[in-house]
Amino acid sequence: xxxxxxxxxxxxxxxxxxxxxxxxxxxxxxxxxxxxxxxxxxxxxxxxxxxxxxxxxxxxxxxxxxxxxxxxxxxxxxxxxxxxxxxxxxxxxxxxxxxxxxxxxxxxxxxxxxxxxxxxxxxxxxxxxxxxxxxxxxxxxxxxxxxxxxxxxxxxxxxxxxxxxxxxxxxxxxxxxxxxxxxxxxxxxxxxxxxxxxxxxxxxxxxxxxxxxxxxxxxxxxxxxxxxxxxxxxxxxxxxxxxxxxxxxxxxxxxxxxxxxxxxxxxxxxxxxxxxxxxxxxxxxxxxxxxxxxxxx
Numbered sequence: 211x212x213x214x215x216x217x218x219x220x221x222x223x224x225x226x227x228x229x230x231x232x233x234x235x236x237x238x239x240x241x242x243x244x245x246x247x248x249x250x251x252x253x254x255x256x257x258x259x260x261x262x263x264x265x266x267x268x269x270x271x272x273x274x275x276x277x278x279x280x281x282x283x284x285x286x287x288x289x290x291x292x293x294x295x296x297x298x299x300x301x302x303x304x305x306x307x308x309x310x311x312x313x314x315x316x317x318x319x320x321x322x323x324x325x326x327x328x329x330x331x332x333x334x335x336x337x338x339x340x341x342x343x344x345x346x347x348x349x350x351x352x353x354x355x356x357x358x359x360x361x362x363x364x365x366x367x368x369x370x371x372x373x374x375x376x377x378x379x380x381x382x383x384x385x386x387x388x389x390x391x392x393x394x395x396x397x398x399x400x401x402x403x404x405x406x407x408x409x410x411x412x413x414x415x416x417x418x419x420x421x422x423x424x425x426x427x428x429x430x431x432x433x434x435x436x437x438x439x440x441x442x443x444x445x446x447x448x449x450x451x452x453x454x455x456x457x458x459x460x461x462x463x464x465x466x467x468x469x470x471x472x473x474x475x476x477x478x479x480x481x482x483x484x485x486x487x488x489x490x491x492x493x494x495x496x497x498x499x500x501x502x503x504x505x506x507x
Contacts, residue, residue: 221448225457228441231434233464236314237472238434239306241427245417247304250431251296252405253418255398257432262392265440274389285393287383292394294376298369305365311469312481313362316355317369318462319488323348323495324374332378340498344491351487358480387443391436459492 242250266272278284305314323345330337337345355363380390410416418428466485469475 221445222457224441224448225445226460228438228445229457229460230464231438231441233461234468235434236306236311236465236468238427238430239303242417242424242431243307244424245428246409247300247307248405249409249417250303250428251300252402252409253428254299254431254435255296255395255402256406257429258435259392259395259399259432261432261436262388262395265436266388266392269388271386271389274386275392278385278389278393279396284383284385285397287379288385288390288393289397291376291379291383291390292397294372294379295394296398298372298376301365301368301372305369309473309475310362310365311465311473311475312477312485313365314369315462315465315469316481316484316488317366318373318465319459319485319492320348320352320366320370321373322458323491324370325377326495328374328378338498338502340494340501344495344498347487347491347494351484351491354480354484354487358478358483362481387446388436388440391439459496 245253263272266275278288302314302317305311326337326341327345352363352367355366380387383390385393406416406418418425470477
């Protein structure tokens with residue numbers, strides 16, 4: 211009798227590395243707080259592209275990038291995903307700089323549940339009873355924000371919906387994570403250079419080049435963009451996706467703790483109640499994933 215397949219965990223260090231970087235990203239954003247969010251997103255794109263190309267060359271994926279660039283359908287969908295990830299970056303950076311750390315954290319707690327709903331509505335996937343309960347609890351959490359923290363609800367929903375839709379688009383496009391990010395950066399490069407040029411023409415001038423420390427921190431934006439996505443791609447290839455989905459909650463948890471400690475952001479009663487409902491939804495969601503995974507082993 212053959213032994214039941216054991217869950218793969220080869221990619222655990224890569225997954226932890228990716229989500230730790232994403233979780234502690236607000237600390238990095240403190241270094242570039244003087245840079246307007248729109249300008250910083252532009253510089254992030256500018257410095258992400260050469261790093262992505264270098265990594266792609268190291269991994270011998272340049273051919274995959276060229277093939278995708280020659281496919282109009284693939285290029286069109288990657289233009290959509292590029293717009294979505296740019297919106298996600300812009301809102302996240304603005305939220306952290308504006309002191310809305312909890313709203314940003316909540317957005318990425320909601321994101322896996324948004325993925326479930328998108329899969330149900332657009333991919334024909336079916337929810338289990340426990341997953342519907344999780345979605346219902348998350349809905350209650352969002353409704354609480356509608357009543358007590360309406361001014362920050364748009365941040366959480368924009369982050370969750372933009373990243374959830376981004377993941378859906380990328381799931382449907384036959385391009386790997388790193389080549390896809392490289393092409394997205396190529397697509398966004400022209401508007402990014404336009405934004406940089408516009409800031410350069412203002413009396414204050416561009417943020418990059420005025421101060422050595424700030425300029426180095428801006429260049430680092432390419433690293434903190436490309437490296438975790440590369441690690442995530444490696445983890446997704448090497449380990450069970452259900453386990454990876456569980457580890458996904460590490461990043462918003464770190465952000466939540468940073469909001470309480472480093473940023474000292476006050477936690478509104480409505481936000482606390484919403485977090486409790488979202489955490490309950492996550493507990494049910496993970497319980498369902500784990501139960502079905504154990505039954506299949």
